[in-house]
Amino acid sequence: MTIPEQQLRDFTYSIFKSIGCPEDDAVLATDVLLSADLRGIDSHGVARLSGYVRLSSTGRLNPKPAIRVVHETPTTATVDGDGGLGLVVAPYAMDIALAKARQYGSGWVAIRNSNHFGIAAYHALKAVEQDMIGYAMTNASPLVAPTFSSERLLGTNPMCYAFPAGQYPPVVVDMATSAAANGKLEVAERLGKPIPEGWVLTNEGQATTDPTDLKKGGVLLPLGSDYAHSSHKGFGLSATVDILSGVLSGANYGPWVPPFVPYLQPLADQPGQGIGHFVGALRVDGFRPVADFKTNIDQWITRFKNAKRIDENQQVIIPGEPENLAMATRRTQGIPLAPAVWQDLHALATQFGIDLTPPHPPH
Amino acid sequence: MTIPEQQLRDFTYSIFKSIGCPEDDAVLATDVLLSADLRGIDSHGVARLSGYVRLSSTGRLNPKPAIRVVHETPTTATVDGDGGLGLVVAPYAMDIALAKARQYGSGWVAIRNSNHFGIAAYHALKAVEQDMIGYAMTNASPLVAPTFSSERLLGTNPMCYAFPAGQYPPVVVDMATSAAANGKLEVAERLGKPIPEGWVLTNEGQATTDPTDLKKGGVLLPLGSDYAHSSHKGFGLSATVDILSGVLSGANYGPWVPPFVPYLQPLADQPGQGIGHFVGALRVDGFRPVADFKTNIDQWITRFKNAKRIDENQQVIIPGEPENLAMATRRTQGIPLAPAVWQDLHALATQFGIDLTPPHPPH
Numbered sequence: 001m002t003i004p005e006q007q008l009r010d011f012t013y014s015i016f017k018s019i020g021c022p023e024d025d026a027v028l029a030t031d032v033l034l035s036a037d038l039r040g041i042d043s044h045g046v047a048r049l050s051g052y053v054r055l056s057s058t059g060r061l062n063p064k065p066a067i068r069v070v071h072e073t074p075t076t077a078t079v080d081g082d083g084g085l086g087l088v089v090a091p092y093a094m095d096i097a098l099a100k101a102r103q104y105g106s107g108w109v110a111i112r113n114s115n116h117f118g119i120a121a122y123h124a125l126k127a128v129e130q131d132m133i134g135y136a137m138t139n140a141s142p143l144v145a146p147t148f149s150s151e152r153l154l155g156t157n158p159m160c161y162a163f164p165a166g167q168y169p170p171v172v173v174d175m176a177t178s179a180a181a182n183g184k185l186e187v188a189e190r191l192g193k194p195i196p197e198g199w200v201l202t203n204e205g206q207a208t209t210d211p212t213d214l215k216k217g218g219v220l221l222p223l224g225s226d227y228a229h230s231s232h233k234g235f236g237l238s239a240t241v242d243i244l245s246g247v248l249s250g251a252n253y254g255p256w257v258p259p260f261v262p263y264l265q266p267l268a269d270q271p272g273q274g275i276g277h278f279v280g281a282l283r284v285d286g287f288r289p290v291a292d293f294k295t296n297i298d299q300w301i302t303r304f305k306n307a308k309r310i311d312e313n314q315q316v317i318i319p320g321e322p323e324n325l326a327m328a329t330r331r332t333q334g335i336p337l338a339p340a341v342w343q344d345l346h347a348l349a350t351q352f353g354i355d356l357t358p359p360h361p362p363h
Numbered sequence: 364m365t366i367p368e369q370q371l372r373d374f375t376y377s378i379f380k381s382i383g384c385p386e387d388d389a390v391l392a393t394d395v396l397l398s399a400d401l402r403g404i405d406s407h408g409v410a411r412l413s414g415y416v417r418l419s420s421t422g423r424l425n426p427k428p429a430i431r432v433v434h435e436t437p438t439t440a441t442v443d444g445d446g447g448l449g450l451v452v453a454p455y456a457m458d459i460a461l462a463k464a465r466q467y468g469s470g471w472v473a474i475r476n477s478n479h480f481g482i483a484a485y486h487a488l489k490a491v492e493q494d495m496i497g498y499a500m501t502n503a504s505p506l507v508a509p510t511f512s513s514e515r516l517l518g519t520n521p522m523c524y525a526f527p528a529g530q531y532p533p534v535v536v537d538m539a540t541s542a543a544a545n546g547k548l549e550v551a552e553r554l555g556k557p558i559p560e561g562w563v564l565t566n567e568g569q570a571t572t573d574p575t576d577l578k579k580g581g582v583l584l585p586l587g588s589d590y591a592h593s594s595h596k597g598f599g600l601s602a603t604v605d606i607l608s609g610v611l612s613g614a615n616y617g618p619w620v621p622p623f624v625p626y627l628q629p630l631a632d633q634p635g636q637g638i639g640h641f642v643g644a645l646r647v648d649g650f651r652p653v654a655d656f657k658t659n660i661d662q663w664i665t666r667f668k669n670a671k672r673i674d675e676n677q678q679v680i681i682p683g684e685p686e687n688l689a690m691a692t693r694r695t696q697g698i699p700l701a702p703a704v705w706q707d708l709h710a711l712a713t714q715f716g717i718d719l720t721p722p723h724p725p726h
Contacts, residue, residue, distance in 0.1 A: 179592050
């Protein structure tokens with residue numbers, strides 16, 4: 001099932017309005033969510049809409065947050081998201097980082113008391129529009145074990161760096177710090193296929209190729225997969241995201257990060273508030289003229305695209321390139337939805353009495 | 364062979380003096396190099412001393428650089444290292460970042476026209492001493508291939524994040540963005556042992572377990588090792604280091620980064636100057652009171668140290684913990700040197716007429 005972007009946008013907006021979001025927040029949350037679907041990151045787009053609705057209905061998400069700055073220097077700030085949608089809180093924080101960067105060269109904002117913020121790239125790319133380098137990261141519900149453990153202590157904790165380019169689209173490194181994203185397990189399970197060793201351990205810490213072992217209490221492995229292949233580095237990156245997003249902001253961290261799914265309860269004795277993010281912006285012209293940077297980054301991209309191939313049919317992929325290609329296609333041809341997501345949206349349509357597929361206006 | 368710290372320090376200082384470094388620079392360069400030996404990162408300490416000497420003798424390293432700021436905003440700067448030792452240039456740049464952070468909350472410096480800067484952790488830890496979060500990264504001679512290629516286009520490009528703690532030593536994530544460091548291959552070669560698949564490809568792009576294949580024109584793989592285990596993420600991290608260190612500063616990048624070994628010539632038509640680094644500092648109290656942060660990070664460390672173990676005899680290792688343990692031991696018991704390094708230092712001693720092992724003073 002493929003649905004035109006505008007139709008999916010209108011529907012998503014109506015759902016956010018229905019759970020009590022103010023007008024502007026509903027527009028913004030929709031834009032963040034749709035950016036994932038447009039960029040081909042299907043796991044982080046409207047597939048999560050019903051999750052936000054359920055979190056809201058259990059009172060663990062505040063649709064009308066009073067987001068505020070609680071601590072500040074010229075180039076740093078901490079934002080309290082008041083339990084709001086991360087889709088709204090993170091852009092608020094990024095706007096502060098951008099304003100600070102415009103004035104002082106750089107700006108950095110840690111965010112607490114928030115919820116899932118969509119794709120990190122959305123937030124980092126706001127900096128790129130202003131010829132800045134964008135940073136965005138977030139901690140998340142615990143699913144990943146540190147090296148030498150089989151305990152869920154870290155989220156997939158993505159980090160994103162986005163760089164403006166000249167003739168090319170931006171270079172966007174947006175990556176979970178785990179060896180594999182949860183979405184890849186779901187695909188394997190749906191197809192009844194085994195997963196590679198190095199993605200998941202059972203809850204006893206055994207290697208497995210069964211994609212359902214995660215649901216049975218297993219863990220995702222950090223990038224690197226095992227100690228011989230430097231999983232301690234993936235753990236170190238995930239720890240960095242957790243400390244900057246959770247510890248520095250006063251949010252929860254490690255196993256205390258509240259789960260996204262409403263049927264799991266947060267741990268008692270939480271050390272912080274909600275989940276945490278960290279965003280930032282660096283002016284390119286704080287270091288050298290933008291035109292010089294863009295000339296060089298274009299040369300960087302060209303050189304890597306032309307790298308010697310192992311397989312003649314597979315060239316080197318520049319970070320962000322697949323997402324840019326997906327966006328070009330989906331903007332014109334619509335957004336394909338998996339059957340489960342389609343059913344999910346239909347259920348929301350029924351629940352809130354909103355038409356998911358209104359009749360097309362005549363051309 | 365084990366040598367007391369002070370003896371190795373005196374010798375190293377004398378060598379830097381002998382190649383023409385000013386007094387203060389020789390002391391500083393020695394401190395950076397010895398910090399690697401003390402922390403157990405043997406590949407980045409005095410094992411490289413003869414390499415710096417050879418670079419200097421071929422005129423590719425300037426022992427008396429006029430390091431200067433060439434571009435600046437309140438919180439950003441670009442430093443030209445004038446072809447000096449990275450061991451001296453990077454601390455100069457980090458001092459600027461720290462001064463900016465003290466005044467504005469954060470400080471970021473890109474460095475061009477430099478050379479190998481030792482271990483990234485040395486530079487990042489300077490921020491931790493002032494209750495700041497430290498960043499340090501550098502690009503390096505090309506040895507690593509991007510995903511889907513077998514061409515040497517990236518260095519092992521390390522990134523380091525260092526966080527102050529309370530009762531514990533700092534959390535220090537200092538990692539090459541390749542699956543394995545070059546030093547591990549050298550150990551395997553010396554022992555005549557195979558390496559795991561996923562560290563190296565031959566120059567035709569074939570998987571290999573032969574540690575000598577790198578020297579025969581092969582490549583190191585990015586963290587993640589192969590596409591199924593997300594080597595594109597390791598590539599993305601390495602690209603991030605290369606762009607921040609090389610493209611943003613006006614240094615060389617990708618395959619143009621000049622080799623550390625003097626018998627390899629830099630490529631012609633270099634797009635920038637020397638190799639590049641990127642350092643930064645964020646004040647913890649730019650976000651929340653330092654005491655609150657330290658309370659929480661101590662809890663973070665305690666929780667991860669007590670994670671459920673897979674092997675009862677192997678607990679989770681906090682990033683930076685092995686280096687702190689090595690430092691405690693080596694400060695009191697001396698620094699063990701591999702036979703090849705010992706011979707190397709003896710050759711330098713002979714070359715410059717400096718006593719490597721002077722008679723111990725009577726106690």
